[in-house]
Amino acid sequence: MTTERNADVPLHLAGNNAPVTEEVTAEVVGAVPEELTGVYLRNGPNPQTGWSPHYFAGDGMVHAVALDGGRARWYRNRYVRTPMYEHPGRSRFALAFDQATGRVDYRVTTANTHLVSHGGRLLALEEGGFPYEITPELETVGPFTFGGALRTPMTAHPKICPGTGELLFFGSRLRPPYLTYYRATPAGQVLQTQVVEVARATMMHDFAITEHHVVFMDLPVVFDPAVAAAGGLPWRWDERHGAQFGVMRRDGGSVRWFGVEPCYVWHTMNASESGGVITVTGCRVPSLWRDGSSDYDGGLPNLHEWRLDLAAGSVAERPLDDAPIEYPRVADAEVGRPNRFGYVTSFSLAAEPERSEIYKYDFARGAARETHRLPAGHTCGEAVFVPRKETSRDDDGYLLTFAHDRSSGTGYLAVLDAADLASPPVAEVRLPVRVPTGFHGNWLPGR
8 A cells, every 4th residue: 555645745745755954963873784884875855945846956965874883973964055055946047047148057956866976076966067066074065067178067877987987977958069978087087078969958867888888868858948938847758759779989989879669768777788789777667748747657667678789780678577666776896897686676656655675686587586675664765785895796785775764754774785685684774864765875985
């Protein structure tokens, strides 16, 4: 059974999606595995005013727990101090767009979607603007533009190559050039910038990398300027646009486009290449916002596979599971490489689902699914894989996620054994406050 939300409260503000009102610093107590030394961080929308027109529009708030020496040390949550934070309730369009020049100020952003650590900097990301640098203690440093090399927004889903340490990412805009690809050194210096020709502005949220290639997803959720001018969610489904994956060498060059069945993909799990075939896995929905509404519609996401044959120029695709899932992750060491295991969280449109489940897929066994079921009334978001200090297996480590206990109204950090996912949690760090459902996070290892 699931609890239906109050019809007067939109889904993105109901249940544990509702924002919290205070920034908190608190000591926390809890035993954790001694090898877990670092900070677990998770980003998400948290509108200061208590209201936002859509889930994507809330001010970015980062929640973090520090672990060291087998103990939890502290919890804190902080807003990312962007111009939108400084002007609560103001229109993003009014703050960012200069009507006299037609220029957009990409410093205006929610910074509410993801976090990545690269080149000695910790960046809070949202695909509509520049990244914002923050400290491991969650203080805002300010917008980061790679020394001025970044002239577009930056995706919230960059990829770090485990072999080279390079940061690969893209920026999408609402006017030409619509799509730009970037490649940066391990130290954070941009090596390469290339415009990728696409027909129009589409909502390109994620992409994928392999050892030698990047894969873009040009899908039929398109920008509608008329709706944007009226103040609504400016994206809608357009079947006529079609759907295609674009393959380009990581060091640049031409793009080869492969037609796929129309769909939308919020998040890829991974991609790899072998024998001239690129295999992409991700969470596929049949369509999105067909009726132009701001709520989620068009079906629930399921794990899916696309196989792009570079020699034949063909695509073979298939569903891998029928469970509604989202927030796919693999071990960081397997990004762009063949991975045996991948991790996702169950997905529901109820404001207060009965419980959450975390799934582990074993691709050596036909995407066989192993399940960790949270207790009734407990829900969680994305699970981040943290390896043991010395390991060669992509399930030899822990899964970390913030969970919500509906009975107490508070949150906790759950630590699960990735190699034995069905077992009870290895540790739970109880927090003195509620942690709202958010988007994405990462593990910042201690020195």
